[in-house]
Amino acid sequence: MGRMKKFDETAQQVLNLMKDTISAKTFFVATTQDERFRILQTINQEGGCSIPAKVDAPLSESYCGKVVHDSRPLLIKNSLQSDLVNNMQVTYDFSIGSYLGVPITFEDGTTFGTLCALDPSPYVLEERDIKKLEGYAKLIANSLELEKAFLKLQDYELQTKKEFQLARNVQRSVISKPYKDAHIEIDSIYTPSFHLSGDVCTWYKIKENLYGVIVLDVMGHGVSSALIGMALHASLKDIIMREVEPFEVMNELNQVVLTLFEDDSNMVTFVTGIYTLIDFNIKTVRYMNAGHPPGLVIHSKHHELLDRGSMPLGIYPQLTQKTGEVSFESADEILLYSDGLTDFLYTEKESAAETMAREHSTAKKENQTTISHFSNYVHSQSDHADDICLVSIKLKR
Structure with missing residues (x-):
């Protein structure tokens, strides 16, 4: 899916809300389509995780791959002590101490990507943060679906206009x-x-x-x-x-x-x-x-x-x-x-x-x-x- 202006605005607003309501220092929105993990928007406060400017990696090498695979939130309170992720290179490359990720899912059940909060320190994120993140993920999913519908309508209107113009030319001929x-x-x-x-x-x-x-x-x-x-x-x-x-x-x-x-x-x-x-x-x-x-x-x-x-x-x-x-x-x-x-x-x-x-x-x-x-x-x-x-x-x- 191509990047969309309204989505970018909504994602940035959601990340700002997360920054104000969740204790972690790093937040991002990622797409997990085509078996790739791509970070689209990031807020990384001082002392946050080591997130590169551009991330485009195999989905299997990311925590988000596990979120998408299970289609449910993933909370890791201490990455270094978690058998699920302590052997993954990204744990050390990103300096992840604690992590919470939730899927961004459309009405038809398909997954767009993930919304994540993480921090270099362990035990920063708790179960109480899951509901917040799920609510924010729903906002992003709704924004994406609205913009997809709008773009589809624009395409339909453009195609209809072309067809009407052709019909009008035929009629005039x-x-x-x-x-x-x-x-x-x-x-x-x-x-x-x-x-x-x-x-x-x-x-x-x-x-x-x-x-x-x-x-x-x-x-x-x-x-x-x-x-x-x-x-x-x-x-x-x-x-x-x-x-x-x-x-x-x-x-x-x-x-x-x-x-x-x-x-x-x-x-x-x-x-x-x-x-x-x-x-x-x-x-x-x-x-x-x-x-x-x-x-x-x-x-x-x-x-x-x-x-x-x-x-x-x-x-x-x-x-x-x-x-x-x-x-x-x-x-x-x-x-x-x-x-x-x-x-x-x-x-x-x-x-x-x-x-x-x-x-x-x-x-x-x-x-x-x-x-x-x-x-x-x-x-x-x-x-x-x-x-x-x-x-x-x-x-x-």
Whole structure:
């Protein structure tokens, strides 16, 4: 075991207590692991035993080896008259007249080492000192176990952080990149509340003049919602390219959500979402909203809500076939977002849609893009109560 800062502090404090409460002149803490006897901390008062500055010897050549072997305290009142130790070289090298050692034992029964008091004179240590030393040894054992647990927790947190970062990188790698062509320009903000996000946003050019954009928000936060979101993301391209129309896409996604939990009746979740099909052939946005905050189509002088639809996905096997359609003109902009953004910008005086429209107007007055304007808000705080997602869709011609 490597040396630990808190252990060193505790050991020194315990040795000072021993010095004040036990009559001997020399005290030490030793480790007896790997069949070696190593002294870690020492207090040696004037007239004490001859303890070298560094001790690292075979365990069998030390008194402490006998303490560990028997797993109990060892009191030797007169070393020179004790048949147990008077033939050991350490008796003379350390000038030991009397000795008391107790094992330092962990909760699981394993032994870390020994806590010892010794003196050049015989008959200095008595039976009454055993309980004191055992109490001090327990303090050291507790300190070691606490620090081991703390270091293990630190290692776990570090490993978990690395794994979350890897998962976050994987999650970010599948997010659609900003898209731009002669008709449309799409960009987004995607910020998790924790390491991973339960929000999903993606977009596809289905065919010439036809684009599908979807935002989903899995109930909850963190790992579980992120895993569900990733599972849904894996199905999105196939469903959108195959089904195309809003109701068909959302109804198919509803089946995917239900299938994820068909073998676990105790697992209950739902997913809100909005899917828009942007058709430049007839300049309309066909959409379906499944219990999600209403999207906005922002025209030059007013805005329209994308709020028609059904309940969230994953609740009932069949969605209500209710979709909406909005016409658009060149230079209009569509905003799709999760409730994490509107909660972040919450004000009692207006609805979520009104807040989004107002902030969009502010961005325009300040000659900022929608994404850069909202990014300034979002990134002004490092922690968020909910995942945040915003998709800006600029319609050109």
